[in-house]
Amino acid sequence: MKKKISKPTIYSLGALALFVAFLYWLDANRLTQGMVISVLQKGAILALVATSMNLLNGFTGLFSLGQAGFMSIGAYTTAILIIPVKNLDGVYYMNGVHPAIKALRVVMAQAPPFMQTIFPFVALLLGATIAALVALVVGLAVLRLKSDYLAIATLGLSEIVRSIFSSPQFDQITNGSYGLNKIPNFPPMFFGLIPSLITPFIITGVCVAFIVLLINSSYGRAFKAIREDEIAAEAMGISLYKHKEMSFVISSFFSAIAGGMLAMYMRSIEAKTFSITLTYDILLIVVIGGIGSVTGSVVSAFLVTAAKEWWLRFFDQPLSLFGFEVPLFRTGFRMVIFSILLMIVVLIYRKGLFGTNEFSWTWLTSKKARRKP
Amino acid sequence: MREALLLTEHLTMQFGGVVAVDDLNIKIPTGEITALIGPNGAGKTTAFNVITGGYQPTCGRVIFDGQIIAENHPRSKMKKIYSGTYTEPSTQTVVHTPDQITRLGMARTFQNIRLFKDLSVFENVLIAKHCHIKASLFGSTFRLNRAEERAMRAESEALLDRVGLLSSANEKSSSLPYGKQRRLEIARALATGPRLLLLDEPAAGMNPKETDELSAFIVEIKEAFGLTIFLIEHHMNLVMDISDSIYVLDYGKTIAYGTPAEIQNNERVIQAYLGVDES
Amino acid sequence: MSMTTILQHCLTGISLGGAYALIAIGYTLVYGILRLINFAHGDIFMMAGYFMIFSLASFPWPAAILITLVVTTVMGIAIERIAYKPLREAPRMSIMISAIGVSYLLQNLSTYLFTAIPRGYPEIPFLKRIFRVGDLSASFVTVLTPLLTIVLVVILMTLIGRTKTGMAMRAVSKDFETAKLMGININAIVSVTFAIGSFLAAVGSILYFTDRMSVTPFSGTLPGLKCFVAAVFGGIGNIPGAVVGGFFIGIVETLLVALGYSTFSDAFTFLLLIVMLLVKPTGLFGEKSVEKV
Ligand SMILES: Nc1ncnc2c1ncn2[C@@H]1O[C@H](COP(=O)(O)OP(=O)(O)OP(=O)(O)O)[C@@H](O)[C@H]1O
Ligand SMILES: [Mg+2]
Numbered sequence: 036m037k038k039k040i041s042k043p044t045i046y047s048l049g050a051l052a053l054f055v056a057f058l059y060w061l062d063a064n065r066l067t068q069g070m071v072i073s074v075l076q077k078g079a080i081l082a083l084v085a086t087s088m089n090l091l092n093g094f095t096g097l098f099s100l101g102q103a104g105f106m107s108i109g110a111y112t113t114a115i116l117i118i119p120v121k122n123l124d125g126v127y128y129m130n131g132v133h134p135a136i137k138a139l140r141v142v143m144a145q146a147p148p149f150m151q152t153i154f155p156f157v158a159l160l161l162g163a164t165i166a167a168l169v170a171l172v173v174g175l176a177v178l179r180l181k182s183d184y185l186a187i188a189t190l191g192l193s194e195i196v197r198s199i200f201s202s203p204q205f206d207q208i209t210n211g212s213y214g215l216n217k218i219p220n221f222p223p224m225f226f227g228l229i230p231s232l233i234t235p236f237i238i239t240g241v242c243v244a245f246i247v248l249l250i251n252s253s254y255g256r257a258f259k260a261i262r263e264d265e266i267a268a269e270a271m272g273i274s275l276y277k278h279k280e281m282s283f284v285i286s287s288f289f290s291a292i293a294g295g296m297l298a299m300y301m302r303s304i305e306a307k308t309f310s311i312t313l314t315y316d317i318l319l320i321v322v323i324g325g326i327g328s329v330t331g332s333v334v335s336a337f338l339v340t341a342a343k344e345w346w347l348r349f350f351d352q353p354l355s356l357f358g359f360e361v362p363l364f365r366t367g368f369r370m371v372i373f374s375i376l377l378m379i380v381v382l383i384y385r386k387g388l389f390g391t392n393e394f395s396w397t398w399l400t401s402k403k404a405r406r407k408p
Numbered sequence: 409m410r411e412a413l414l415l416t417e418h419l420t421m422q423f424g425g426v427v428a429v430d431d432l433n434i435k436i437p438t439g440e441i442t443a444l445i446g447p448n449g450a451g452k453t454t455a456f457n458v459i460t461g462g463y464q465p466t467c468g469r470v471i472f473d474g475q476i477i478a479e480n481h482p483r484s485k486m487k488k489i490y491s492g493t494y495t496e497p498s499t500q501t502v503v504h505t506p507d508q509i510t511r512l513g514m515a516r517t518f519q520n521i522r523l524f525k526d527l528s529v530f531e532n533v534l535i536a537k538h539c540h541i542k543a544s545l546f547g548s549t550f551r552l553n554r555a556e557e558r559a560m561r562a563e564s565e566a567l568l569d570r571v572g573l574l575s576s577a578n579e580k581s582s583s584l585p586y587g588k589q590r591r592l593e594i595a596r597a598l599a600t601g602p603r604l605l606l607l608d609e610p611a612a613g614m615n616p617k618e619t620d621e622l623s624a625f626i627v628e629i630k631e632a633f634g635l636t637i638f639l640i641e642h643h644m645n646l647v648m649d650i651s652d653s654i655y656v657l658d659y660g661k662t663i664a665y666g667t668p669a670e671i672q673n674n675e676r677v678i679q680a681y682l683g684v685d686e687s
Numbered sequence: 688m689s690m691t692t693i694l695q696h697c698l699t700g701i702s703l704g705g706a707y708a709l710i711a712i713g714y715t716l717v718y719g720i721l722r723l724i725n726f727a728h729g730d731i732f733m734m735a736g737y738f739m740i741f742s743l744a745s746f747p748w749p750a751a752i753l754i755t756l757v758v759t760t761v762m763g764i765a766i767e768r769i770a771y772k773p774l775r776e777a778p779r780m781s782i783m784i785s786a787i788g789v790s791y792l793l794q795n796l797s798t799y800l801f802t803a804i805p806r807g808y809p810e811i812p813f814l815k816r817i818f819r820v821g822d823l824s825a826s827f828v829t830v831l832t833p834l835l836t837i838v839l840v841v842i843l844m845t846l847i848g849r850t851k852t853g854m855a856m857r858a859v860s861k862d863f864e865t866a867k868l869m870g871i872n873i874n875a876i877v878s879v880t881f882a883i884g885s886f887l888a889a890v891g892s893i894l895y896f897t898d899r900m901s902v903t904p905f906s907g908t909l910p911g912l913k914c915f916v917a918a919v920f921g922g923i924g925n926i927p928g929a930v931v932g933g934f935f936i937g938i939v940e941t942l943l944v945a946l947g948y949s950t951f952s953d954a955f956t957f958l959l960l961i962v963m964l965l966v967k968p969t970g971l972f973g974e975k976s977v978e979k980v
Binding site: 245248253256257259263264267269270275281391 | 460462515518522537538539548549551560596597599
């Protein structure tokens with residue numbers, strides 16, 4: 036029997052092909068398209084964290100604010116494992132690098148070139164696994180807490196991780212308050228078939244696809260049941276402890292992958308990068324996209340990043356119209372406008388862009404149809 | 409009398425100074441319908457919550473199908489303020505979480521309907537099937553359990569058909585009319601594959617006609633699924649019609665037990681319901 | 688460490704703790720009534736710092752203090768009216784997100800208005816006067832903070848215990864719905880709560896920043912979170928609990944810094960929170976409540 040390919044699938048494949056073509060075009064013109072590339076890459080990274088946060092907050096109903104902490108675990112692990120050996124001493128110039136790390140890195144540097152191309156991905160996975168283990172242990176304790184206590188406990192956890200990373204006691208590993216730099220950019224994939232510029236999109240694509248599949252599986256339905264009503268879900272035989280733990284661990288895993296990518300994107304990280312503000316930024320992306328919508332989180336991640344780093348930039352520049360200095364326009368105005376927009380979403384358009392719906396072509400066309408009187 | 413599927417022995421639940429359930433000893437025979445009645449605040453829902461694992465009892469035990477699923481005795485602070493009638497010499501404690509108890513074969517509905525409001529009628533039932541899933545998280549995510557998933561969906565559909573909700577399968581559960589919501593809650597409980605079904609005021613808010621339909625429905629599902637039923641209800645017609653035996657609770661204490669006919673003529677029950685002052 | 692140094696650190700700790708206690712009360716009151724972690728509370732405290740800087744630039748100190756207290760209080764009430772009141776019936780997560788949004792807005796707004804560069808906190812002459820007892824030396828503010836805290840708490844407790852408004856506050860925090868049914872004007876009570884919380888945060892701010900000497904748009908975040916921890920530690924909704932929690936965290940933090948573990952002093956606070964939530968979620972003095980099924 037031959038399966039008929041449905042129209043929406045064709046549209047989606049078409050859109051995907053266009054996007055990939057666009058990315059290759061960007062790669063060919065990377066010298067002139069710096070802003071677009073940087074916005075899209077950062078958007079892709081934030082799309083992954085936002086989706087993983089949404090898995091917890093929007094689909095499992097666990098109000099967790101620990102994202103930045105798990106991202107930092109991913110970022111530091113990745114950075115420590117991929118900073119070129121020749122730069123290690125320069126990076127850790129203040130306190131020296133820990134001998135164990137140095138030894139490991141020297142061994143890694145002697146591996147055959149093929150292995151070398153895989154190491155960055157291994158580093159991402161390792162960081163994510165460590166984050167997942169931390170989440171597993173911490174989850175045992177904090178997931179019993181009710182909504183707002185969970186929020187503050189996870190926020191606290193993230194701060195604990197941050198202060199450990201920045202403490203002088205771990206100088207030789209995390210380089211304390213100096214942070215890590217000289218982190219290489221994204222690696223290319225498949226022997227250069229996929230240029231390094233496109234790598235973050237592939238990683239985010241794969242991870243978000245996993246989360247979507249999970250959400251639509253039986254376990255994902257159980258998560259939603261917990262979000263809707265914990266007591267009823269438990270009475271239906273769903274183990275709260277087990278499912279919350281699953282959601283928390285998986286979310287942390289992907290946050291850490293995104294954290295590792297952020298390290299590659301920024302090329303240098305410090306503990307301050309992963310402060311509470313980062314978690315808030317991500318939460319706001321989720322809220323604007325719609326709590327409980329993956330497409331919402333993804334779209335919103337790109338929109339918010341583009342708006343913040345690109346479209347609204349002009350707010351920060353002094354502006355003169357017809358020879359008048361418009362008084363409000365100066366550094367910081369952009370973020371004020373942005374916060375006000377956000378409050379408008381929170382207070383008035385409470386569902387965000389997508390509510391709990393997912394994007395679909397039929398939804399798009401039917402919405403158009405509905406708009407006609 | 410037939411063998412008991414559910415037993416409680418000296419079951420006591422105390423909140424602070426309030427003894428909500430005091431020395432409750434019930435026997436629910438397999439295959440029968442047993443009712444629990446009593447005035448508002450008598451402790452009926454609390455008894456359900458203890459039996460289904462929502463609260464840990466203060467004292468006494470719950471035995472389901474020969475297995476102790478909950479047991480406790482007054483401990484630490486409670487020891488000092490304990491004011492239940494019965495004092496347990498045993499010092500064993502057994503705890504099961506509500507989901508474990510459900511998987512053992514006991515399902516319940518709630519007095520104040522607790523559906524998964526934003527999810528569809530179909531999803532509500534399908535979720536209840538999740539508790540017996542064999543596939544792991546990864547198996548399920550990568551769709552390696554297609555056969556199992558298909559079976560879960562087919563069974564859920566069959567169940568919805570059976571309770572007459574198939575036509576509204578794709579509607580949001582909170583958009584259903586009240587009577588159907590109650591029915592959906594029962595269907596959802598049935599989807600967990602219980603042997604014992606606990607219904608907390610299934611007829612609350614229904615008119616006489618709907619109540620009669622519900623009576624028939626309860627008897628019907630009992631036969632069809634080979635259930636044992638334990639129900640709380642204020643509609644006396646329903647209780648008297650379908651119950652094999654009745655327990656009456658007042659201020660946490662069991663004041664009567666018997667067949668519907670016996671209960672109808674029991675002095676203490678009438679007093680409790682009319683609120684006659686005994687002093 | 689010599690005895691004097693230890694005492695000196697204890698004194699600093701008690702002083703810091705006093706400021707924390709005042710902020711913690713704001714959290715505990717609001718949480719008691721709305722079941723909301725007011726994430727913006729720390730930023731209100733930060734804004735109070737800026738208000739003081741600007742009012743002291745053009746007014747004598749008594750007037751400046753008065754202006755700071757009044758403006759902060761009004762701001763607290765306004766935030767509640769604009770950002771929390773419309774969400775009374777919304778899910779709990781929404782109102783928490785709104786609080787985070789306000790915090791975000793206040794930080795960005797103050798970065799815009801005052802830049803992120805630390806601003807020197809003006810010296811209020813009488814607060815800075817140095818006292819010496821033996822080898823111990825302390826500025827007046829160090830001694831004043833704990834005393835003023837205690838006095839304010841006693842006044843607050845009396846108000847809550849004796850006045851009609853106080854009684855209504857207690858009723859609302861015990862059972863929001865029933866209190867509403869009994870005809871208590873919920874909105875008025877919530878406003879009063881925010882007014883008290885913000886007023887105390889403003890007092891705390893003056894005491895805190897006089898010792899710290901500079902304010903940035905992010906100065907409120909960490910102290911804010913720590914004070915929430917203090918409130919949880921003492922038992923949320925419980926005023927004396929918040930005070931004990933504030934002092935405890937202030938003292939331990941100061942000692943940790945003195946011992947050279949300054950980067951861990953924040954971690955300690957959150958570790959305390961997590962341990963407390965696990966061991967005794969109701970806090971030191973909190974009452975237990977069971978969720979009804
Ligand atoms: N979680 C709890 N904490 C404190 N007291 C409780 C709790 N749950 C129930 N109670 C008290 O226990 C007593 C019995 O309540 P319960 O809900 O079991 O009554 P009920 O028989 O189901 O009444 P109704 O017919 O109104 O449903 C009441 O006084 C109630 O206030
Ligand atoms: Mg009841």
